[in-house]
Amino acid sequence: MTELELIIDLFKDTDRQGPGSTENTARALGFVEADLSAPMQIADIGCGSGAQTLALAQHTGGHITAVDLFPEFLDRLNARATNTGLRHRITTLQASMENLPFQQEQFDIIWSEGAIYNMGFSEGIKAWKRFLKPGGYLAVSEITWTTHTRPAEIEQHWQREYPQTDTASAKIKLLEENGYMPVGYFTLPVNSWLQQYYLPLQALFPAFLARHGHSSQAVAVVEAQRSETELYQRHKSYYSYGFYVARKLQG
Ligand code: SAH
Numbered sequence: 001m002t003e004l005e006l007i008i009d010l011f012k013d014t015d016r017q018g019p020g021s022t023e024n025t026a027r028a029l030g031f032v033e034a035d036l037s038a039p040m041q042i043a044d045i046g047c048g049s050g051a052q053t054l055a056l057a058q059h060t061g062g063h064i065t066a067v068d069l070f071p072e073f074l075d076r077l078n079a080r081a082t083n084t085g086l087r088h089r090i091t092t093l094q095a096s097m098e099n100l101p102f103q104q105e106q107f108d109i110i111w112s113e114g115a116i117y118n119m120g121f122s123e124g125i126k127a128w129k130r131f132l133k134p135g136g137y138l139a140v141s142e143i144t145w146t147t148h149t150r151p152a153e154i155e156q157h158w159q160r161e162y163p164q165t166d167t168a169s170a171k172i173k174l175l176e177e178n179g180y181m182p183v184g185y186f187t188l189p190v191n192s193w194l195q196q197y198y199l200p201l202q203a204l205f206p207a208f209l210a211r212h213g214h215s216s217q218a219v220a221v222v223e224a225q226r227s228e229t230e231l232y233q234r235h236k237s238y239y240s241y242g243f244y245v246a247r248k249l250q251g
Contacts, residue, residue: 006221010208012072014201016051018114019193019241020141025055028139031184031245032109037061040108043131045097046115050077056111057086067093067100097124102131112140114241117162121171125178134250138180144168144242146187154235168242180246187240198229
């Protein structure tokens with residue numbers, strides 16, 4: 001198995017593939033000034049196994065097109081949607097966020113939690129804007145520095161992992177420069193990282209390692225996750241996921 005296949009095999013059994021929570025999805029939705037019970041069109045890009053897709057279906061009257069590159073996650077989302085009676089409200093689509101088969105101005109809301117980094121925040125907000133109706137909303141969560149300065153260890157880690165890691169003011173400026181009106185920003189609380197994401201993931205390590213006969217590649221995947229969690233525990237006052245909600249300018 002390649003490293004990517006192992007990562008998918010580990011993450012496909014988690015309820016979410018990045019920090020977040022249903023409460024925080026609902027909190028971001030609170031910045032959308034529209035009748036949420038209306039039959040809106042919503043895209044959820046980089047949906048994973050659909051934690052926020054299900055939350056969007058529960059908290060709106062919209063139809064959600066949930067996109068991910070990997071069918072393993074979409075299969076899990078479809079099963080969860082069926083089990084929760086939300087299957088008719090969700091369409092899954094295997095596609096790359098960099099090459100979306102959408103129409104111009106198709107969506108009222110474009111949602112993306114913990115995923116836009118795969119193409120880059122700056123590239124994503126530019127590329128996806130055409131798919132939003134004028135006055136439509138973009139809601140994305142993105143790794144964000146929460147202080148002006150920080151220890152070199154964590155600075156270097158995120159620079160290496162994702163060079164666009166930056167402060168909220170820099171991200172909000174990018175939104176403004178690209179034809180969006182920022183309407184809301186908050187950071188995800190510690191609970192969204194630990195209880196919702198890292199701890200449930202850790203609980204899967206023993207079965208994952210057993211399934212792969214404790215191969216050196218499987219051990220390396222687990223060690224990388226452990227090390228990211230440990231960095232978070234030590235440096236969590238310097239970064240979080242920022243949740244950005246912005247409105248596409250009219251005309
Ligand atoms: N939104 C989910 C998943 C976040 S993890 C949650 O918060 O739980 C990031 C997701 O982006 C993964 O599911 C991964 O498969 C997906 N992804 C990675 N590259 C992608 C691409 N180029 N196009 C679409 N999805 C992609």
